[in-house]
Amino acid sequence: MIKGLYEAHLPISDLAVSIDFYSRLGLEVAHHGDAVTFFWIEKGKSWLGLWVTDKVDTPYHPSLRHIAFHVELDDLLEARAWLFERNIDVRTAFNFKPEQQPIVLPNHPQSHAAIYFNDPDGNSLELITPMQVEEDINFKMMELKDWKM
Structure with missing residues (x-):
């Protein structure tokens, strides 16, 4: 993964x-x-x-320590189940509840899709994949299932 x-x-x-x-x-x-x-x-x-x-x-x-791990899009689509199998809970991120993730974020210089969870010490962890978008496209954060792939 x-x-x-x-x-x-x-x-x-x-x-x-x-x-x-x-x-x-x-x-x-x-x-x-x-x-x-x-x-x-x-x-x-x-x-x-x-x-x-x-x-x-x-x-x-x-004060929040954060690390994001690169995954492929196909793996990100399965990430919630993969984490669940390992007894790792997805956490709410940017007001998106666990069942709404992965989400697509319109970040710059590159947008991405991600799912968020914590390690045992509460450090923020993320599984993330870059998304191909046109530079001039403007969009709001959304669930990955709503993104036109």
Whole structure:
């Protein structure tokens, strides 16, 4: 099921300092914002999200540790049952209940479909697959079953 790391997120205190640091490690900026910047770990495949901890309008709570694992779309369609077989509960995410997942998220620079759960310590985990969408398409978050594949 799991093919590799898709994304990891870290809280940071100073965006400029962190951008300089991760750039010196050779990572390329994928998206730069006021409260969050994404760096490619492996371009087009995985990234690191850096979230400024003191930004009130940050949509992602920086104290939450989060890792997403890359899966193929066919596997994501079976992910809820796969997790259930392993006694792992899907959790509500973005107001979508477990039975409504996987969901499609209109993120940039790439949209994706995902399902969410926690590890035994409450860390946020995600199974995720990239979705092919046209750059100028605008849509709201929805259940994957409602997405026209």
